[in-house]
Amino acid sequence: MNGYRMIDVGAKAVTRRRAVAVGTIALRGAYTATRDRTLPKGDALLLAEVAGILAAKNAHATIPLCHPLGLDHVAIHTHCDDRFRHVTVLCAAATSARTGVEMEALAGVNGALLAIYDLAKNVESALAIREIHLLLKEGGKHGRWIHPDADPEPWMEACLDERMDR
Numbered sequence: 118m119n120g121y122r123m124i125d126v127g128a129k130a131v132t133r134r135r136a137v138a139v140g141t142i143a144l145r146g147a148y149t150a151t152r153d154r155t156l157p158k159g160d161a162l163l164l165a166e167v168a169g170i171l172a173a174k175n176a177h178a179t180i181p182l183c184h185p186l187g188l189d190h191v192a193i194h195t196h197c198d199d200r201f202r203h204v205t206v207l208c209a210a211a212t213s214a215r216t217g218v219e220m221e222a223l224a225g226v227n228g229a230l231l232a233i234y235d236l237a238k239n240v241e242s243a244l245a246i247r248e249i250h251l252l253l254k255e256g257g258k259h260g261r262w263i264h265p266d267a268d269p270e271p272w273m274e275a276c277l278d279e280r281m282d283r
Contacts, residue, residue, distance in 0.1 A: 123182050126215040134256030135211040138222035140249035141203050142230050147241035148202035151233065161236035162195045165206060165229035169193035172228020173210050173221040183220045188212050191221070193229050206230055207252075219251050 144151055154160040170191045177185040190211040197204050208225030210218040230246045237244060255261045 121182060123184060124216075126184065129215040129257075131213055131215055132256045133211070133213050134217050135209065135254070136217060136219045136222035136251060137207060137209045137253040138219070138226045138249065138251050139205060139207045140226040140230050141205045141247045142233050142237075143201070143203045143245040143247065144233075144237055145202055145241055145243055147237035147244070148197075148204075150240055151204060151237055152197040152199070156236050156240060158236040158239065161233045162197075162204070164236060165195055165204075165232045166193040168232035169206065169208050169225040169229030173208060173225030176221045176224035180220055180224065184214075184216050186212050186214050186216070186218060186221060188218070188221060191225060193225060195229070203247075204233060206233075217254055217257060219254055223249065223251060 147156065150156045151161050154162060170193060173191045174188060177183045188210055190209070192209045194207040194209075195204055196207070206226050206229040208222045208229065210221040210225060212218050212221075226249055230249070234244050234246065251264060252267050253261070253263050
């Protein structure tokens with residue numbers, strides 16, 4: 118049979134699962150106003166937190182084969198980098214379910230970055246969203262996985278160190 122289908126996860130055990138994703142937006146001319154929360158349209162960093170949480174909660178509505186999950190936790194963290202004039206967004210998502218929360222974490226990062234883009238675009242046209250990827254996932258039959266190219270910044274360490282098995 119050809120075609121698409123959601124994977125049947127009904128026989129899988131419910132386990133505690135967590136995923137952390139990250140992405141960056143280069144801001145150039147809009148960087149200072151974004152960092153200082155003085156963009157004409159409003160505080161992009163605050164809105165990014167709300168938009169990221171909303172995007173994570175609704176991942177199943179925009180990704181066709183993604184299972185709807187009841188999330189136990191979603192957190193969005195933003196970090197402004199003065200040297201490179203970009204904002205890095207990290208999204209951590211957790212649930213107790215039969216399937217992982219990678220898509221929710223990735224959707225959260227995307228939603229947060231798009232909110233920043235939307236608020237900064239009238240100040241700077243040459244915005245670029247970059248390097249969105251999964252940093253970590255835990256739970257299920259494979260346990261803990263960390264991206265092989267992961268080189269987390271010190272500010273990310275606390276989120277990555279929140280192990281579920283403690």
